[in-house]
Amino acid sequence: MYVSVKGGEKAIRAAHRLLAHRRRGDRAVPEVAADQIREQLTLAVDRVMNEGSLYDRDLAALAIKQARGDLIEAAFLVRAYRTTLPRFGCSTPLDTAAMSVDRRISATYKDLPGGQILGPTFDYTHRLIDFALMADSETPLPEREREPGPAAASAMPRVTDLLGDEGLIEAEPAAADGAEPGDLTRAPLRVPAARDLRLQQLARGDEGFLLALGYSTQRGYGSTHPFAGEIRIGEVEVEFEVPELGFVVPLGSVALSECQMINQFAGSAEIEPTFTRGYGLAFGQVERKVMAMALVDRALRTEELGGEATHPAQDQEFVLSHADNVQATGFVEHLKLPHYVDFQAELALVRQLRREHTAARAARDAQSDDVYEEAAQ
């Protein structure tokens, strides 16, 4: 006899238990600890903090462990946790010029005040699998010529400020006094969206999606003629103004990557030829992300600079609606949920359409047979 499928509850319980078991893997191998992830898989932690939209290294590390290394799943765990946190307000604007720099490079100048600092980068490593890492070995401590610490802002000026002093790059529009940037987690994103909201969505957005879009602009789908003016990575102080106290309180520092892309711009009827800006900023060391973000930011400014948005990376609604991987993965994967009620309706329709199609063809064939017969007579 047919018995309809039951026991969803039991199945879920068993599946969760199996999932936990698979996460643990072979029990003969020591369990990975969240602090090991935090310290040794730092770039994964950084990605999860960005796409999870929460600066918390420990939480991101734990999420990576819980998600079995699936970084989108980990970002999702962090996002859901973030939902439960109260929002106290908005920090004062971070001053990246006062960054305690770990890495700082410019592609537009051979040398510049403050120098080029290569820092901890994969650039110029040969991508050869290092079998020595299979064994427990001591990693030598880094050599340091310079004591780390906050460099004076004057000692390491931003490349865009150098250009700005000469009037060669568009001025960064100043924010209105006391104006808070928008927050798309508090008010739904409406397009066209201002640049603050666009940058927020890009900073939260999927690294792979931004990478592909940025890449597409380099291949002619909305070229922006970019130069990597400056990329700097390091720690920046976060300060918060407490209205009740009336003064600024330091909250600590966050690790940031910043990319200032400089784009050639031939000018338009209203605007004289100048360099324009594309901007990328995100938590941690996420160089690829902020570079792609800066390319896409500039592409999204096409219309405000008098151009016509004809390519995907220039299309605000397309880019902003599809950048969030937590939304995207949910909706793509929801196709796993049962759809049998709708499928049933479609099944009946396709059967009906096929019946009608067959009948129509039979009628047509019969008609053409008549024509042949008439012709034969």
Added chain:
Amino acid sequence: MTAPIKPAEGYAFAYLDEQTKRMIRRAILKAVAIPGHQVPFAARDMPMPYGWGTGGIQVTAAILGPADVLKVIDQGADDTTNAVSIRAFFQKTAGVAVTTRTSEATVVQTRHRIPEKPLVAGQTLVYQVPIPEPLRFLEPRETETRVMHALADYGLMHVKLYEDIATHGHIAKTYAYPVKVEGRYVMDPSPIPKFDNPKMHMSPALQLFGAGREKRIYALPPFTRVASLDFEDHPFERTRFEAPCALCGATDAYLDEVVIDDRGGRMFVCSDTDHCETRRQEGHRGALLGDIPEEARS
């Protein structure tokens, strides 16, 4: 019915913080005041994936109180995994009483169906909505569709439906079949089969629609006129089934097709599991369960 339990420690009642609930509640009130209009709201990231009911869950979380009795269905069934998971979520975070009986529930959260048993005054039906914009597949741009709704310019939709008639002789849309609310807004009823569309019209229950990923809430107050789009010479037709339910013999319910072997054998059973079970308890028997038992004969 499963009685209320003590909610889990460390969570706000029904998971959401009070500020989020207020924001959602304000959107719901405006949605009720403008039936069929999609009200933007700042949907939060929820602990379930987008596309799995986050909109419905947020609406339910914002309205739910300790006196409520919650029923959750997916495809009409209480025992599908996603329904089980959402029901367990509210048991854990709100401790509310839950039920599978439509008649016992004060709040029913649903994906893809409206229960067969007519809803009554005082009940609230919360729909999970994937794509709230009925014009989305005709015009992908929100900037355009918003203006079409503002101007009540639904020409594009009528052209699409008319093209179906020209090609197929009838409107080839079987679910998420668009409706017009109080003669003003064209609304997506979520992917319910069009069989369920007439149940929305003048329902005594309050109907709330939540789309989490798309960040929209809309509503049908009780006793609101809801008309499925059609043409005078091609009136809307409800899906009909050729066979009754094999388990309970129902002839007026939406049926799922169940493949029973690999030789093309199939049977049809109610998609609404509560409806089917209730009918069987009342003594109704479908072909598979044999004739009506003695005691149920009159």
Added chain:
Amino acid sequence: MALTSAAFAATIAPGFHDPVFQSQATFRAVLEALAEPGGERAVDGIATAPAPLSPVAAAVIATLADFETTVWRDAALLTPEIEAWLAFHTGAPAVLDPAHAAFALVSASPDCPDFAEFALGTDVDPSTSTTLILRVDGFGEGRGFRLAGPGIDGTREVTIAGAPADLAERLTANRALFPRGIDLILAGPTSVMGLPRTTHIEEIR
């Protein structure tokens, strides 16, 4: 000398004693009131709210307003006590221009501006209109009205005491703006009644 926050809080009358569940219950009453116009829904008012803010209106505004919404008040409600009470319990910024109000509190119906002076929303975003919370003397007595529209099976007859004399004309003009328009929550002594923009209203005698 600066006031400590504790001393400051001590000067403000209490709000909900159980904010989570009282605001949920109040919200459901308001939701049902707006979903079924003309129906009366009991609300457990905040008796400690500073007069002339009515306990029921106080419960409604404490349920719905916060730092993300603006609140306009009529002249009678512009007292420092009410100002402080709303700031402490809701955090909602006060506005003087009714066209900028997400919520409006009206305690004395002669002071109620023309409904068209409030935010009416736009055709694209009609939900950005003001929700008016209007104190009335009660239901079941006073002037009679016949209502029709969404939420009402046919027509419904109600009586309202202490509403503006030209309520029917005001709401008829408001109805003509649909989908724009204000939504009205009438706050009686122990209950609320909703009159959303969709409701057709005529005065009967």
